[in-house]
Amino acid sequence: MLRVEQLCKSFAGTTVVKKLSFEIGAGESFGLLGPNGAGKTTTIKMLVGALAPDSGSITLHGQSMHESPEIRRKLGVAPQSLSLYENLTGRENLVFFAKLYGLKGQELKTRVDWALDLADLVSRQKDLVATYSGGMQRRLNFACAVVHNPDLILLDEPTVGVDPQSRDHLFRSIEKAKSEGKTILYTTHYMEEAERLCDRIAIMDEGSILAVDTVANLIAKHGGAATITGELEEELKAQLQNDALVWDDCQFRLTSHEPVKAIAELAGSGLPFKALNIKQANLESVFFSLTGRTLRDA
Template sequence: MTDKRETHSEGEAYATSVAAEERTANNLVEARNLVKRFGKLEAVKGVSFSIQAGEIFGLLGPNGAGKSTIINILCGYLRPDEGEALIGGYSVSREAQAVKRLLGVVPQEIALYRDLNALENLDFFASLYGVPAPERRARAEEVLHFVGLHERRKEPLKNFSGGMLRRLNFAVALMHRPRVLLLDEPTVGVDPQSREHIFENIEKLAADGTTVLYTTHYMEEAERLCRRIAIMDEGRIIALGTLEQLLAMRDQSRIVYRPHGLQELFIQLTGKTLRDL
């Protein structure tokens, strides 16, 4: 049986080689040796990766792996203790305003004002991004059509289902037409119809050139959406590559659930089952 520590070592070496090979001038997102500590806890341990323009890049891992910490560093909400994050070539730490113009963020938690309707929420958040007032209404109408909520644009949010709120949360991030989208577990708790709508929106945006970082612990989401996937555990990237490259890393003697190849690799690398997610 393959020792878990050996598998980690192979995954880390593979991640390092892939990251080095794929660093090009086309990268819109770069994480360079990021380290983040909270007291004695080292939540992120030297994480590096890059994402090219128009790519959907998956960050996969169990709760506590460090995915949300990475997102918060890229957003500028947290400063890394070591390393650097770049969006569109701008330093997140030193050039925050330039980064803000390029970046749209869909957080795990619903970040909406329940006493405002959909149009009013979009208008308010667009103003925070500096979208001129004359443009905000037209852009809100466009975005609401895109996420399938235009007919409900003037209803109070108390009438919205959980899936509708998730889609409106997604719409907020699109109001300033960002070049880069950070999506942190965007389908948690949504119905199948809304999940499919979100998937289709992400695919359309990427086809039009938007760069997407997608964090999830749902294997099937990463398999469907992502051109490349990084698997995180305990603050490190332990494997990185295309789905085909990652599946080739599996220990064939230990495969149990053949139809769920990425899930199988995840369990082999981390030693965790889905009950631990």
């Protein structure tokens, strides 16, 4: 459905997107996971035609995004910043953006009512957006992106600065869109969000994609072994005979590709551990494995 090939973009001599290539199939939920400054928003801006790439191509249903503005009718975008008119009401915002996409008459009314319901803002639809909470504005920001029923929804860090309740509401809205067969491109620097919402994930750093695959495959390929941590009394340390253990005072760490078997062996020693934990590999480990940094450090 969406094909991106060899996309490049530089600002004042600094290359922020380097030969980016990926493909998203219809109905797929695709994530761009990377730290701030990885080039995710610049990529989104190029995808929607708001920024001209230095080189490379973007096609949607085989049509070039830059040569055919009409193709943008199939796109819905929720920008990272709250892109709303604060001195218009929630309903007026939705009506305005829906009209820009050619909706009118009964269809306009139906879609706006649907979007208000989706954003759980029916009771506040006549209030100015300036009076909304941050979470409500985020929900409206998302509703404005989908009010015209687009095929492809691009969500650029849609949960930034959102309270847990609104975040959960947004997740459910996105999952609903996904279940309706919409194609979703989701950028985030929160691995939990990417793991929950995305079928495939591209790990992005410094303008490049480092790896693309499903969550399970990424972890399997790049996540490394699981980590087992534990703690023993000082006088019992000598009774635990295992060369693979790395000790730090009374605490130890052990890496293993078969963590369940390893922990069973430790438990079988009969020693009274003060603590014994398994930490499975996750996207954080994948990112660490690929970049040598954690997502939070980056």
